[in-house]
Amino acid sequence: LAEDLHHSCQWGFGIRWGEAPTDTGMQRLALSEEDRNVRNWFIKTMQDLRCNVTVDQMGNIFAVRPGRRADVPPTFIGSHLDTQPTGGRYDGILGVLSGIETLKTMNDMGLETEGGVGVVNWTNEEGARFPISMVASGVWAESIPLEQAHALKEVPTVASLPTAASAPETMKSALEKIDFLGDVPCSYKSTPMAAHFELHIEQGPHLVSAGQRVGVVTAVQAYRWFRLNIIGRDTHTGTTAFEHRADALYAFSRMMVRAREVAAANGCLASVGIVEAKPGSVNTVPGLVSFSLDIRGPETVLVEEVEKKLRSDFDAIAAAEGAGIGKPCRVEWTLDFDSPAVKFHEDCIDCVQQSAHAVVADTPVADTKSLVRSIMSGAGHDSVFTSKRVPTSMIFIPCKDGLSHHPEEFSTADDCATGASVILQAVVRYDRK
């Protein structure tokens, strides 16, 4: 598994942080040349394992090892091979690779299953290049219209990366460019599943700080992504008194400080990942700021409350900046993506739980039960969308310092192997139900 995982990372080396050959992060934005290369490797690998491979209209790749019965849909192991611009080697990649490992092991053992077992690589899970995360599993679930997904434009910050085109690309043109605009309709109706399991690094600190080995993921927190514009007035930095300014960047700064206060007070998170100030000259007060806002919380209603409070607080901040000249800043919100809180399926959770306890049972500690815990996911995953249509759950393993979306993201080979064993057993258990 470790070998395959690092092998698959040859397409899209990111930032180097250590001396060993594998001490680099990953930069493999969705539908980039690097993504094309790893996709082709994935297809070849699955065909060598005697799988049937199909590609749908969102570039999702489904590889199926047939079971005894043709009348039941396969159980899938899925995740994604795309990464953040400064991503690591585990987020998503581990999930797909554990699927490959599972099929290899089944082949080696000559294991027959009732239904087929498949591996799926979902497109643009990160939302780093095209700013809707899990967009392709969203289309599969018929939660997001195909047309909307195809028309989605890449974010401006990506345009400066070597992997991206100079003019903003749409998902559809990017799919065509790397030859992954398949003809299978992207829908759970055309590519049905019995269930969906996903192995992932936790991306947070709970397992690692408690010394626990497996997280049985029962739920995913809610989140919303917005794009905001603040419209102020360009003016000279040297001749314009503060009272005469409608400084869109100063308003932005106050908003970002406020966003953290409000989110914290509601047990939520609020984050800005992208900001652009125009015109971008040392001695011009910026008249236009565009930024992304990511609000998350354990309950959908909490995210809604934070949004509501921020809408009114941001209006007040904008109104105060430029009031002196009777030309206050204005703020505009666009909702790009809404992912309500999700609870996974009891049957899948049970399979994972039993498998996890079985796998950790040989750990040399007194109470192996304590090595497994239930956990909620802070991040979104393709399992969020599959759970809308088929029984779904996830498995987490610990990662160093709880760090993710960073080149130094790391999980030990042991922890990866534990996760892979759990997902293999969970799939087999589910198949036998």
Next chain:
Amino acid sequence: LAEDLHHSCQWGFGIRWGEAPTDTGMQRLALSEEDRNVRNWFIKTMQDLRCNVTVDQMGNIFAVRPGRRADVPPTFIGSHLDTQPTGGRYDGILGVLSGIETLKTMNDMGLETEGGVGVVNWTNEEGARFPISMVASGVWAESIPLEQAHALKEVPTVASLPTAASAPETMKSALEKIDFLGDVPCSYKSTPMAAHFELHIEQGPHLVSAGQRVGVVTAVQAYRWFRLNIIGRDTHTGTTAFEHRADALYAFSRMMVRAREVAAANGCLASVGIVEAKPGSVNTVPGLVSFSLDIRGPETVLVEEVEKKLRSDFDAIAAAEGAGIGKPCRVEWTLDFDSPAVKFHEDCIDCVQQSAHAVVADTPVADTKSLVRSIMSGAGHDSVFTSKRVPTSMIFIPCKDGLSHHPEEFSTADDCATGASVILQAVVRYDRK
């Protein structure tokens, strides 16, 4: 004058704000193709006026109408033809055009002067493309080394503009590209001046709000330009608690809010015009923020005090962000440009003052004296550097709403004509001294 002014604006139309042909701003970044075109027009115009034209190693263009005596250096009228990315039609352009107008009038009147009278177009006065304002008059004054100026790189935000190259260009390569790397050494020794006069729009609200017609500029406030980096840690927006973040953009926001507080408390200004957050993904907390900081004040020591306080406050803000993970943000400062407060030369001020009173004397108001006032400049001008080597002063005229570095920057044709009359008289007066 108005005709020539708008004629010269045909190279580099900026943002349209009204319906008349001249209702556009300007986007003519230093050493862009648009700048090349207006420079060639300027040279042709000056040669048609029987001037001798030279170009120095910084692309400064000097055009001289000879006087009676060859043994005294010419008196210059100077300003700049480059603009902000979202600039207007007056800032700098009016100054050069008033020089052309002055020489035309002298030719028409058959006026002979003792020394020659020249017009100079200084390169990259704005500092909008290459982030040292007045850099080419700075080299002429031998205040800035030629090598440093030639090596100066364009700002990142300009790379996205249609006028600029895709990879950051240096001043030297940009000068070569538009064929304006002259061979005359850039120095007050090679191109001596008897004096330097500059007409400019105020770019601030004092004249226009008091209904005054001419500002006799006696001084220019101090300013410093910095580039700052905040180094934090990239991490996941959905899984990383606020206490576990070293969010460089959150630290930036707090710094920008603090900068205004500290500047205001010291009677100064502090502004951020450029900000870049990396890696620039909706769901990654930015680990690196770079930004520009422009601090100004009426006394050099006040700017120093604001800088000192901000250095310590920014350190404290950085230290607090990421303290929870023992990996606090760090902040690095680079000084790009330092322009101490300047006082202009009494002789030049006197010439401007007398000329201003003479020009406004026929205004139909009781007290024409009150139409002229002494004023300090909030913005920097090439006159700051010429004043280090030769007697210098400036003339301001009112502009609408005090607005500048904005497409709607505007001064009436009447006010421009008043300014041009004042500068013509001031030059003649100085010549006769």
